[in-house]
Amino acid sequence: MKTLLCGRFTLDLSRPLVMGILNVTPDSFSDGGRFNRLEDALRRAEAMLAEGADILDIGGESTRPGAPFVSPQEEMSRVLPALEKLRDLGAPLSLDTRRAEVMREALALDAVDLINDVSALEDEGALQVAAQSQAAICLMHKQGNPDTMQDKPAYGDVVAEVAEYLKRRAQLCLDAGIARERLLVDPGFGFGKTLEHNLALLKRLDEVERIAGAPLLVGLSRKSMLGAITGEAEPAERLGASVAAALEAAWRGAAVIRVHDVKATRQALQLWQALRES
Numbered sequence: 001m002k003t004l005l006c007g008r009f010t011l012d013l014s015r016p017l018v019m020g021i022l023n024v025t026p027d028s029f030s031d032g033g034r035f036n037r038l039e040d041a042l043r044r045a046e047a048m049l050a051e052g053a054d055i056l057d058i059g060g061e062s063t064r065p066g067a068p069f070v071s072p073q074e075e076m077s078r079v080l081p082a083l084e085k086l087r088d089l090g091a092p093l094s095l096d097t098r099r100a101e102v103m104r105e106a107l108a109l110d111a112v113d114l115i116n117d118v119s120a121l122e123d124e125g126a127l128q129v130a131a132q133s134q135a136a137i138c139l140m141h142k143q144g145n146p147d148t149m150q151d152k153p154a155y156g157d158v159v160a161e162v163a164e165y166l167k168r169r170a171q172l173c174l175d176a177g178i179a180r181e182r183l184l185v186d187p188g189f190g191f192g193k194t195l196e197h198n199l200a201l202l203k204r205l206d207e208v209e210r211i212a213g214a215p216l217l218v219g220l221s222r223k224s225m226l227g228a229i230t231g232e233a234e235p236a237e238r239l240g241a242s243v244a245a246a247l248e249a250a251w252r253g254a255a256v257i258r259v260h261d262v263k264a265t266r267q268a269l270q271l272w273q274a275l276r277e278s
């Protein structure tokens with residue numbers, strides 16, 4: 001059985017897991033500002049768990065294209081209280097950060113079971129912090145940084161390049177003594193990719209896992225690639241495409257699917273799983 005060693009938990013990856021997004025930011029691209037009050041965040045967390053979320057992903061810095069700079073102090077002032085508040089809910093908590101010092105401070109709270117790093121532990125000291133923890137680690141690919149990444153994304157073979165990058169980052173983790181069973185990789189949909197790049201990555205998602213050598217986490221929920229295809233400008237109105245994208249990812253082997261809409265995604269995946277098991 002494929003499992004993920006995830007801090008305080010060991011997760012069964014025999015079915016796709018749903019990661020509920022909890023952005024404690026005032027400006028996240030689709031739900032910014034609603035949950036940056038601690039009580040709201042706790043209510044949202046409890047609601048997502050009740051809807052069937054397997055993991056909660058707490059983020060204090062929006063990484064949408066063009067997102068403004070958030071200082072480490074500001075990011076910590078957002079995520080650390082939330083992590084403390086959610087620590088004893090009995091669910092794995094993922095911290096969405098690319099900063100080593102935020103990881104270090106959060107891990108000290110014994111409330112981080114998964115480090116979700118959109119920059120694949122590239123920050124100075126991040127690999128060491130992760131290696132000294134028991135947390136699972138999601139290594140995500142991005143080209144450039146949020147302020148410029150969508151200007152002119154360019155690749156030869158986007159799938160091969162993304163997969164090879166993730167393989168290199170995973171090997172660094174293994175060399176640092178991190179068990180392979182703690183690793184997830186993520187192609188980073190929308191992070192320095194055109195629509196064509198995103199579609200190629202989704203269509204060939206199984207190649208990414210095979211080359212990188214670790215289970216996949218994917219984030220497609222409400223993203224602008226879905227807006228481009230549907231013509232829907234409002235991210236929160238992209239539920240149908242988001243659920244369809246989750247199913248497409250599940251068919252291609254995604255182990256963890258990062259979403260805003262937990263209940264709808266969970267229901268779709270329950271049907272998908274029932275058909276596979278029948």
Ligand SMILES: Nc1nc2ncc(COP(=O)(O)OP(=O)(O)O)nc2c(=O)[nH]1
Pocket residue numbers: 021023025027028029030059061062063064096116117118138140186188189217218219220258
């Ligand atoms: N592993 C992973 N982490 C991510 N974190 C943030 C976003 C951006 O989505 P969201 O958090 O909804 O928006 P924002 O960054 O504005 O908070 N996407 C991913 C993703 O695709 N994969």
